[in-house]
Amino acid sequence: MKKLTTVLSVALLSATISSTAYAKETLALVISTLNNPFFVTMKEGAEQKADELGYQLIVLDSQNDPAKELSNVEDLNVRGAKVLLINPTDSDAVTNAIRLANRAKLPVLTLDRAASRGDVKSHIASDNVAGGLMAGDFIAEQVGSNAKVIQLEGIAGTSAARERGEGFKQAIAKHKFELLASQPADFDRTKGLNVMENLLAANPDVQAVFAQNDEMALGALRALQAANKKDVLIVGFDGTADGIKAVQAGRLSATIAQQPDAIGAIAVETADKLLNAQTIEKHIPVPLQVISE
16 A cells, blocks of 8 residues: 555656646737727637647737736736737837836737837738738729729728738829728727718718728728618728628628738747747738638
C-alpha cells in the first residue's frame, strides 16, 4: 500500500510539473466595440486561436470610447498580460493607450485599424485602400463609368475610414464617377439609414452607394427600400454574416469581404511568435475578396 501511495504521489507531482511547464501566458485583446458583428467575429477568431495555442485571452470592450480604451489598457497593468492586441477606437486617440503600454514594456499589436503614433510591433489588417478601389471597380462593371455615386464614410479619424475612402477616391478618378455626396455615418446601421435618407432627398438620381462597412450598407438599404429605389446599387465592406446574407438574398449588390476571424487569429499567432522571440513582419496583410450575387 505504501508503495502504491508513493507511485501515485510521484505521478501527481509529475503531472503538476508537466502542467506548469506547458502553462502559457496571458494575452489581452482591447477591442473598439462589441456592438458590431465584425468585431465580434474578430474576437471569436482570436479566442479560438488562443485556446488552440493554450493562451489565456482577456477581452475588454472599449465601447467606441477613447477614454474607456485608455482605462482598459490601464487595467492590464494588474492583469499580467504579456502582449496587447488592440483594435483602436480612433487612430489618433489610441496613441495615449499605446504610449501607456510602451512605458509598461507591454508589446503592442494593432488589429484592423492602425495607430498614428506609438511603438507598435506589427499591424494586422486588410488592405483597405485596395478594398475601396475594388468597390469602385465593381460599381463601374455594373453601372459603367460616369456613374452618379454616394459614399457613406466610417468614423472620422480611423485608419479604416481614411484608407477605404482613399481607395474609393482612386476609383472615382479612374472611372470618372460623379460623387454626389460623401458623409460620415460612423460605421453604424441606424446612422447609415438616417444619413442615407437625408442624402437621398437631395440626390434622388443616385445610381450607386459605397458604404465603408456592411452595417452602414444595410442601413442605406432600408432607406432606399423605403423610397422605392430598387435599382440603386449598394456595395458594403467587411463581409459580415449579415452583409453576406443580404448579398445572397439579392438585397445588397456586393460586399468587399474582410476576414475578421483571420485577423483575430493571425494576431494571436503573431503574439505567440513575439513571445517566442521569432521574427514578425511590421505589417501583415489579410486578403480581401468581392462577394456578389
